[in-house]
Structures are given as C-alpha cells and as structure tokens.
Amino acid sequence: MAENTAVADGVAVQGDGENGGEGETPELDALGRPKPSRAEVLERRAKRRTAAESNPPTVVVDDLNIIYKIHGAGTGRGSATGALSRIVSRRTAPTIREVHALRGVSFVARRGESIGLIGRNGSGKSTLLGAIAGLLPPEPGGGVFTDGQPSLLGVNAALMPDLPGERNVIVGCLAMGMSKAEARRRYQSIVDFSGIEEANKHALSLPMKAYSSGMAARLRFSIAAARDHDVLLIDEALATGDAKFQARSEDRIREMRENAGTVFLVSHSMQSVRDTCDRAIWLDQGKILMDGDVDEIADEYEAWSKR
C-alpha cells in the first residue's frame, strides 16, 4: 500500500522524529535494554516496509460492509406470544435495528507487515478484526480473503475459566493443532514467557477464573503466541499487562512479523502502536480515514484528538 511513497514517508517522518528530541545517552526500555535510536528505528521500518511491498498478501479486505442486526432494540424482549409466533413462522423480529459498522473498507496487508488500527471508540476497529477473523458475516458484494486462518486475541475473560492455568496451556496448544509431545515441549517456555509464576508460585494450579484480568491476558497471549500465526489479530489484549510484559509481548509481535506473519493491533495506546507497528489505519465511523506509515497517521490522529 502506498509503497510508491514509502521513501517519502520515511523522510517526512524523520523530520517529525527530531521533535521527539533523542538525547545522547540511550534510553532504556522496560526490560532494561537500551532503546535503539530514533534514526535506527526509522531506517529499519522503512526497510521493512519496502520489503513487505513485494511480499505476497495475507489479508485482502475488499469493499467490506458489516451490518449488525440488534434484536429487541427498544422494547426489551417483546411479548412471549409474539416471540413464539416469530420462531414458528421464522419471521425476524420487528424490533431489529441495524448498525452499519463498516462501510466499504478496502485494503491489502502483506506478509511481514504489522498494522495498528486506531480510531475513537465505536469507529469499527474491533468489528474489522472480527470480520478478518471470519467471525462476522460480510454483506454480499464484498469480502475478506485471508491466507490461513487468522487468530483473534481479545480482551475478554479466560480461555477455559474452570480449568487451572496449566491445563489451559496444554489444552490451548492442542486446540491450535499441536501434537501432545509438542504441547508438552512448549509448556515451559509458555509459562516462562507469561511470567505468571513470578507473581504467584501456585497460580498455574488455580482455575483461570481466579486470575486477575492482567494475569489472564498474559497467559492467553503467551499461549496464542507459542505458535507462529499467519495472521494474528490482537484486540487490546495487551492493555492489561504491566510495562515489563508489554515490552516482552511487543518483542514477540515483532518476532512474529519477522517470521513473515501479519499482525494487526487494536490499541488506544499510541505508544504501543508506534512501538510495534510499521503501518497504521485510522478508522472513523466505519470508514478508513488514513492509511500509511504509523508515525504519520498517529501524529495526525493525536493532533486531531487534542482539538
């Protein structure tokens, strides 16, 4: 996308970067490693974006329209007899209201891209992820085409709330299609990555419903990240983690991107989007407002939201 202007993007952003004011002493990230300098970051990003340009596409969103049908809006559940007769006659409820959540969205994502979706609440970011994951039926005429099956990581509760954390790890791995031996082999690295045992030694034997939202999010991300996904969709899933875990998971996202996957990230933290994504798409009222280099879009968005 916009790859013919990629170099120009880089130059423009470099100008912006100077405003950031990098000092002589390298800053440290949450894991205590020196942050690469701004110029380095931009150079690598430009290189990646140019490389991604010629990669095969993983997600093609073609004139996508999503319309939610909201049942029983206004009059609650409706009368019992009315509901029964509707079920029998297979008519749809008269109280259905429609919300046009995505209006003609089109873009192409290629291997090795990491794309941040930004926009205010209700702009259609999560809907877009749901549609890419194949969980929402598109209106006829448009569609989403993907390479392999995308995995969606959301903010919602535990995977299997009644099972202890350790069973969640094993069963989750098996559900992703690993063999028993592979799941056992990956177990320790998943647990180590989640860092859950650092907080509480016995956490893994507790049912996952007892976890705090942050701990559950950590474990869920660790399980999903144990495999390389062709397309990974992350919906605010990292928002509840602490700074250290966020840094670690951002590392992992970069790694996946390097392994030729495509990562989509929905986040309200602009810093997180800037740190992990190369490209950003700004959605508003179900339409794409801007699409391009992450810094450029994030700057515009931030400038707009301050107004």
Next chain:
Amino acid sequence: MSDSAPVGIVVEVDLPPLPVDPEYAEVGGRGMAAKYNLKQSGARPPLFEYARLLWARRHFIITYATSINRALYSGAKLGQVWQLLTPILNVAVYYFVFGFLLGTNRGVPDFILFLVIGVFLFNFLQTAMVFGSRSISDNLVLIRALHFPRASLPLAATVIQLQQLAFSMVIVLIVALGTGQSLSWKWFLIFPVLCLQTMFNAGCAMLVARMGSVLTDTSQLLPFILRTWMYVSGVIYSIYSVISSHNLATWMKYVLQYNPPAVFISVVRNCIMTVPSKASATASAVAAAAKANPPVTSAAQIAKNAQTTYNGYVGSLASPSHAWIAMILWAVLVGVGGFVYFWKAEEQYGRG
C-alpha cells in the same frame, strides 16, 4: 472525542487521498484472492477435509474432556468422590420413588440392577445432550481466540459423559455381582453397545449444539424434552409389560420398542442380566401364594401365577428382534446426520 459523539460528526482534517495497493487497483480483491490462493475468511472446509481436521484434534478433544472432568468436582469438599456419588444418588432417588413408593418392580427380577442400567445409560444420553447444547455458547472465548473444528466441543461434551459413564459402569458391575449375577462372556458385549451409543449420543449432541448456538432457548427447553423421552424409554419400567398389558396400536409398539435409548438399554440389560430359572419363578409364586390373603391353595392357580411371573421375567429383559441392526442403524444415522448438520453451520459458530 467521546463515545456519545453524534453520528454524522465530520472529522475536520485535510486528508490525503487513500493510498491504494497497486496490485489491488489492477486486479481487484477477488482477483488477488484467486492469484494468491487466499480463502474467504471463516469459510467452512469441505466435509471430508473437516472430518480429517477433526481427527487431527482428537488429542485436544480427549485432553479437554479429561481436564473438565477433573475440574468438575474440584470445588466440592468430597472432590472426586462425587464421580461415584452422583450416579449412586441418582439411582437412589429413582429407586425410592419407583421401586419403594410406587412399586413398579412387579414382574421385574433384580429391579435394582434393572433400574441402575436404565438410569445410567439414559443419563449418558441426557447429559451429553444438555452439555452439548451449551458447548458453543459456553466456549465463545475459546472459539473466537483459537481456530479448530468446532465439532470438537460437542464431541468433547460427549467424551466427558462417556468418562463419567465409566464410573457408573463400575457401580453396575458391583450391583450385578452383588445381586447374584455371574460373570459371563456376554458382559463383554456391552463394549460394542456402548460404542454405538456413544456414536448416537455424539450425533445428538452435535444436533442440539447447532440448535443451541442459534436459539439460546434450546437449553431451557431440552430438559423437558429429555424427561419425556426418559419416561417413554423403559428406564424405570419394562416396556414389554406396557405393550402386553395395554392395547396399543402396532405403530406405537414399534416406536416404543425401537426408540433408540430403549434399544440400547434393553440390549445392555440382556448382556448383564440373566432370566431367573422357572424354578425360582415357581418358588416366588408359592411364597406369594402363602402370603396372600386369603392364602391361595389351588395348585393350578399357583402354577398359573408361576407362569405369569416367569413371563414377566422374560418380558422385562425382552429386546426387540434385530436389536443389533437397529442399534447400528441408529448410531450411523444419527451420528453421521448430526455431524453433517453441525458442519453445515461451521462458519457461524462464535459470531455475533
């Protein structure tokens, strides 16, 4: 910038035109999809491919079921003891009501064993369907986060109940040996029967899983349907005695006899229970005659009663002719039918 911003607000920024992927501009979305062999997201795989994917997840299904089973009673003080206690109490309730209070056991030898087998086998079907109907809505997070053939979930619900049935069958064996049945080679026939019933139950579970995912009212309605089904399946009484003592239309007799749970239950009863000898029927008739008020003294009457008792014994264990063929047909029909029915809506689970 707030959630309550009215629809129609204009974002006042000068926007550059949206960049367009050159390839997309050239061939369009469908063209690119065809060129790079991309699939419509969430489209369901063909039936045999789906079955293959499902087979590849067998370890997931079994491990998931085992884990759920282990976690099931972890909140209770008695813990895993409930695995055995639940079925025992279940039978105790039915025995109290139907054996003790109502005395339905007339004409059925070993009423306890008769009841235990019926209750456990029907309970297997009942719980598989109840949990199957909830398997999609209870696992939405899992469905949305990870990709796997969704039929794994109703199948796991069936496997969970199969594992619980294993505990119940231990009780059946104890009761059988305790009530004087002796181990015979026929006992091993219960394995193929249970395999067929598992297949039948899995089909039922997939059937209601799809219904439950669309119509959430299914799981409210199901217990009533299942209770009715139980009362017509000869769980607590002998179907034969109903057929022989009531004047039923022929088709109703067939429906009662070939009703799938009734077939499975009667065949398993036949495998484990043996019809008492004529001598024991006579002995019990003589004992009953002595107890009766006024005592029955006519030898012909006693012999007639003995014959009736014996017929009752035989009848209580009667299974319909060609029972094995019926079981195989039911298992294949419902198992495969349920699978296809579930697969047809594969792309819709977890939506909304």
